[in-house]
Amino acid sequence: xxxxxxxxxxxxxxxxxxxxxxxxxxxxxxxxxxxxxxxxxxxxxxxxxxxxxxxxxxxxxxxxxxxxxxxxxxxxxxxxxxxxxxxxxxxxxxxxxxxxxxxxxxxxxxxxxxxxxxxxxxxxxxxxxxxxxxxxxxxxxxxxxxxxxxxxxxxxxxxxxxxxxxxxxxxxxxxxxxxxxxxxxxxxxxxxxxxxxxxxxxxxxxxxxxxxxxxxxxxxxxxxxxxxxxxxxxxxxxxxxxxxxxxxxxxxxxxxxxxxxxxxxxxxxxxxxxxxxxxxxxxxxx
Amino acid sequence: xxxxxxxxxxxxxxxxxxxxxxxxxxxxxxxxxxxxxxxxxxxxxxxxxxxxxxxxxxxxxxxxxxxxxxxxxxxxxxxxxxxxxxxxxxxxxxxxxxxxxxxxxxxxxxxxxxxxxxxxxxxxxxxxxxxxxxxxxxxxxxxxxxxxxxxxxxxxxxxxxxxxxxxxxxxxxxxxxxxxxxxxxxxxxxxxxxxxxxxxxxxxxxxxxxxxxxxxxxxxxxxxxxxxxxxxxxxxxxxxxxxxxxxxxxxxxxxxxxxxxxxxxxx
Numbered sequence: 001x002x003x004x005x006x007x008x009x010x011x012x013x014x015x016x017x018x019x020x021x022x023x024x025x026x027x028x029x030x031x032x033x034x035x036x037x038x039x040x041x042x043x044x045x046x047x048x049x050x051x052x053x054x055x056x057x058x059x060x061x062x063x064x065x066x067x068x069x070x071x072x073x074x075x076x077x078x079x080x081x082x083x084x085x086x087x088x089x090x091x092x093x094x095x096x097x098x099x100x101x102x103x104x105x106x107x108x109x110x111x112x113x114x115x116x117x118x119x120x121x122x123x124x125x126x127x128x129x130x131x132x133x134x135x136x137x138x139x140x141x142x143x144x145x146x147x148x149x150x151x152x153x154x155x156x157x158x159x160x161x162x163x164x165x166x167x168x169x170x171x172x173x174x175x176x177x178x179x180x181x182x183x184x185x186x187x188x189x190x191x192x193x194x195x196x197x198x199x200x201x202x203x204x205x206x207x208x209x210x211x212x213x214x215x216x217x218x219x220x221x222x223x224x225x226x227x228x229x230x231x232x233x234x235x236x237x238x239x240x241x242x243x244x245x246x247x248x249x250x251x252x253x254x255x256x257x258x259x260x261x262x263x264x265x266x267x268x269x270x271x272x273x274x275x276x277x278x279x280x281x282x283x284x285x286x
Numbered sequence: 287x288x289x290x291x292x293x294x295x296x297x298x299x300x301x302x303x304x305x306x307x308x309x310x311x312x313x314x315x316x317x318x319x320x321x322x323x324x325x326x327x328x329x330x331x332x333x334x335x336x337x338x339x340x341x342x343x344x345x346x347x348x349x350x351x352x353x354x355x356x357x358x359x360x361x362x363x364x365x366x367x368x369x370x371x372x373x374x375x376x377x378x379x380x381x382x383x384x385x386x387x388x389x390x391x392x393x394x395x396x397x398x399x400x401x402x403x404x405x406x407x408x409x410x411x412x413x414x415x416x417x418x419x420x421x422x423x424x425x426x427x428x429x430x431x432x433x434x435x436x437x438x439x440x441x442x443x444x445x446x447x448x449x450x451x452x453x454x455x456x457x458x459x460x461x462x463x464x465x466x467x468x469x470x471x472x473x474x475x476x477x478x479x480x481x482x483x484x485x486x487x488x489x490x491x492x493x494x495x496x497x498x499x500x501x502x503x504x505x506x507x508x509x510x511x512x513x514x515x516x517x518x519x520x521x522x523x524x525x526x527x528x529x530x531x532x533x534x535x536x537x538x539x540x541x542x543x544x545x546x547x548x549x550x551x552x553x
Contacts (some may be wrong), residue, residue, distance in 0.1 A: 175375040183392040184363040193388070197379045215379060242520050277420045 018042035025034065052254070056248035067248065071234065071255040078218050078230035079259060081146050085153025086214040086263065091247055092154065093161025101169040102196065103185065111166075118159050122198055122217065126152055136164040145227050152225075153217035157210040164206025168199025179282075201278060204271045211263035219256055231255045287355050289476035290317040290340055290446050295349030297335055297502075309335045311501035313349070316466070319443075322470060322477045326532065332502025333446055333480045340367055340478060341446050354443055365393055367444040368437030372452045376436075378419040383408065383417035388438045393440055402427045405506035407435040410469060420437055427458035431465070438469065445470070445477040450484065454545035467515045488528045489520060496535040506535045 025041030039045060056068040064070075088182055096114065100107035130148050137143050180190040222232025234252040242249050287342040292315040299307045308411070317323045325333040338344045342358035346553050353361035363366060368389070386404040408414050411431040419516045421429055430450060437445060451459045467490060470477055481487050487494045492506045510528045512519045519525055 058288075140471075171374070173375060175371045176377070178371075179369070179375055181343060182341055182362060182369045183389050184365075184366060185392050189392065193392075194377070197377065200379070243488050 011127055018046065018049060019034045028032050044243065044246050052250045055245075057249050067251050067264045071193065073232075073250055074229065074231045074234045074252075075255045075258055078215075078222065078232065079262060081149045081209075081222070081230065081261060082153055082214045082259060084147075085218060086211055086235040087149040088150065089154035089157025089159075089210055089214060090161050091204075093158040093210070094164040095166035096158070097169055100166050100193065100235050107166070114162055119154070122152065122156070122220050123224050125155065126221055129155075130225045136211055145225065148223035149218055149230075153214040153220035156213035156217035160206045160209035160213065161203070163200055164202045164209075168202030168206075169195045169228070171202060172198045177238075177272060200274060204267065204275065207270075208264060212260055213265055215256065215259045215263055220260075231259065287354070288316050289319050289321065289354060290315065290478060290512070291343075291350075291352040292316070292336070292340065293350050293352075295336075295339060295346045297332070297344070297445050298347045300404070305501065306530045308501035310339075310481050311345075311503045313502070313504055313505065315495065317444075317476055317478055318534060320476055322467075322479065322490055322492045324479045324491040325497060326481055326484065326487045326494055327497030327502075327505075327536065328499055328500040329482070330482075330523065331497040332499070335502065336497075337446055337448050337478060338478050341367060347484065361444075361473055365389060365440045366439060366442060367446050368442040369446045370430075370437045370448070370450045372449040372497050373379045374433040375447050376429055376432055380420075381417065382413065382419050382421065382424070382432050385432055386419065389436060389439050395470070397469050403439060404435075407439050408432075410438070410472075411435045411465065415509065427454050427462065430454060431462065432461070434462075434466065434469075441473065443476060445475045447477065449482065452481070455516075459486070463517075466490065483533050484529055485520075489533060490523060494528070496532060508532050508535060 022041050027040060027042040029036045029040040030038035043051075047106065056071070057066055059065060060067050060070045079258070096110065100110055105133070119132060126148075129151050138147075169191075176194050176198070177190065180194055185193065217234065218230040221227070222230040223236055231252060234255065238245075238248045239253045287510055292313055295310060295313045296308070297310040299309055313332075313336060315323075315336070327333050335344070339346050340353060340358060342351070342353075342362040346361075351358040354366050356364075356366075362544060376382075377388065379545075380388070383401075383404045386407050387400040390400045391405055405417065406413065408417055411437070412426060413431055416424065416428065421432070424432065430453075434450065451462055453464065463486060469475070476489075479487070479490060487509055491510055494510060496505045496508065497503065498505045508528060510524075510529045512522065512524050512528075
């Protein structure tokens, strides 16, 4: 209840900031020594939030479905892609972390490349993945365009999981490991009974980051592969009409934000029962 | 048959490197069935290393360690000993009862058997009412008692304890000492107990083994014969005499190279 109130207060704060700036800000933006330090506050750049809300109710094009329905459909489409990419990325990250924990040499050899992998610009990567997957097939199922986008989302999502989980698996106390050795427990049972449970407080913050990354990956992936039907496509289409219909762009962005919220909620849903009796540790991520 | 036999054991860490350390040098130690032996000495004397050798958590460089008639490795795989460290080291995601069940689970015991055994052990350490609690809800002393219950869960013939009461306050410590003695007497368990408290070693032990550092070795062993191990015993002349003997042995050990090495009496 208190958290709900805090979330609502945050929303109200944002609305006040947005409309307040529109009220006092210079419509042409504030320019200092030839550099614009504050954005334009005119209706073209910052439409009234009420206008954005009203725009949701009006048809996309004359005689078409209302915008909120179009945005929601696009959200569902992109959510599927995000979920597939998130799951794939989480599994890959988990396996990488376990391999790196198990074999020191794998950690030394792999970790630098895991970090390097995230410095490759996504827009450069997306066409590459699309090109590779052109003549792939998963057994009887042909490769679909949305799978390419999922792979791009997974590429962003695996990283926080791999790094966070590795730290979690290594967070066990020496006494715990020795205790398991004194019970003659092998690597697998030590992993299942000690390392994985000990890693949970590190896993969930990592999953939150991975979820957000998967949303970004899916939206950007849709745009750069030209996949139709999702939020990414909608953002591009609507931004072409930005000069004539500024509120419309923001409806698509609202959809992308909704996606992020849904993914974060899904992680919380998983976290709640598993972390009920655990104290939360301070986790610093890369 | 001895519960533990350590013969001519030497342990060298970082062999052949600049930071080579001889943790133990030619150590002999024998612990009889049902005997309570304490290892005492200044830090760096290798007492914890010696315990870890008996537990097969680290291998000796030379010499042999025999536990219950077999090698230390066999004893570990058979779960022939229970172990407790200075930190309780409970798994915070398991309830108290499930923590005590852990060694039984790894031993392949059935669910019903695990349950009843855990309950029995928790009653023994006086925590029967806390079976469903999580470790974070217990005080340090209670956590340590859970760790002892866990060490005793598989009814091991041998109990290895590395400063288990080291992090506790004096009152809790004395109460747990009394409880531990009661448990050991009831279960006929042989015990090797590492401590740096002289009074604790004397109160608990049949024999106090005094060690000295650089290189770690056994200086002497002091036999303690108290008429009974109760609160009155803490005031008895025999108690103070034994404390004095251990203190003198430790002082001799602290003098280092000048100390005359008295071979440990074999039991």
